[in-house]
Amino acid sequence: MHVTRFDSAPAYEAPNHFDMRCLRLQGKDAGPSTQMWMGMSQILPGGHTTLDGSPIEKLYLVLEGRLTVVSELDGRQDEQELGPYDSCRYAPGEKRQLVNRTNRPVLVALVMANAPPPA
Template sequence: MHVVPFMRAPAYDAPGHSGMRMHRLQGVEAGPSDAIWIGCSLIEPGGGTTPGASDVEKFYVCLEGEVQVTAQADGPAQVTTLRPLDSCRIAPGEMRQLLNASAKPARLLLVMSRKL
């Protein structure tokens, strides 16, 4: 078993992210993993990501607050708001943008392939 107390979870930065504090909970510099890594982001009001896509799928779970997710693969963009325990999958190559449009911080869990 590999345990990472949240207070020791390594912080990380990612290009195109603003108004966000991100920590790796498992995988990469947070410990061993064969297939995935897990991150947790605190998104301040007005914070989020620029539009972007990656070559691996991503799973987001809203833990608290509200996060607006815009995604576009083929056809028109889809916009949805994730609320606590709502989740979504972003396919490889699908454009996504995150935004906390509310007045309260939001917390989001990210699970994605170990490939960085």
């Protein structure tokens, strides 16, 4: 078993993330994990990510607040608002964007696979 205490979870910077504070809870620099890692982000009012794709599947779980999630796949765009305990999955290659359009912070958990090692 590997425990990461919230108070000592390492912060990380993610590209194309604005007005967000990201912490690693498990995996990568937060401890051993062979298949996946888990993070948590606080998204300030107006905070967002850009609409980008990734080859890795991603799972998001809203813990606090209201989060707008945008997706684009095969030229079709979808937008949904998630509240506490709502979750969403982004498929590999699906473009995704997270936006806090409220005046309150949003707390969201992320789980995704470790990137495969370079060939």
